[in-house]
Amino acid sequence: MKILIRWAILAVAVFVAAQVVPGITLREGLVSLLIVAAVLGLVNAVLGTVLRILSIPFLIVTLGLFAIVINMVVLWVTTALTDRIDIDGTLAYFWAALIISIVTLVLRLVVPDGDHDD
Numbered sequence: 520m521k522i523l524i525r526w527a528i529l530a531v532a533v534f535v536a537a538q539v540v541p542g543i544t545l546r547e548g549l550v551s552l553l554i555v556a557a558v559l560g561l562v563n564a565v566l567g568t569v570l571r572i573l574s575i576p577f578l579i580v581t582l583g584l585f586a587i588v589i590n591m592v593v594l595w596v597t598t599a600l601t602d603r604i605d606i607d608g609t610l611a612y613f614w615a616a617l618i619i620s621i622v623t624l625v626l627r628l629v630v631p632d633g634d635h636d637d
Contacts, residue, residue: 524632530556532622537604539618542611544604551603559597559619567593590616 530552537545545551570589571578577585591612598606606612 521632524630525627526553526556526560528623528626528630529560529619531626532619533559533604535622536615536618540611540614542607543615544607546603555597555601555604558601559593562596562600563590563593566596587613587616587620590620594619 533545533556534552537543545555567589570592571586574585574589591609594606594612594616598604606615
């Protein structure tokens with residue numbers, strides 16, 4: 520159940536970024552959104568984790584701001600793996616990575632996913 524909630528949260532975050540950031544073209548339909556969220560989640564779980572481990576010195580020096588660069592790379596790989604989303608330009612990648620990170624953070628704080636026993 521937890522994975523479905525996180526998948527839905529990521530789908531909402533991608534949808535918000537696609538609506539707010541000019542330069543993001545998301546193919547119409549819920550299926551496209553869910554596929555993009557699934558690919559993004561998998562790429563983030565595998566590649567994002569490796570990049571975060573390898574870039575620990577940069578993350579420390581930049582006080583965590585380098586994480587946006589990592590998220591941009593993860594988004595770029597996602598757009599390369601699926602034809603259901605297109606992002607035009609570095610600035611669009613930057614804003615999309617930032618918005619997806621913020622929306623995901625806020626929704627994970629608000630929506631319970633069974634992580635905590637209260």
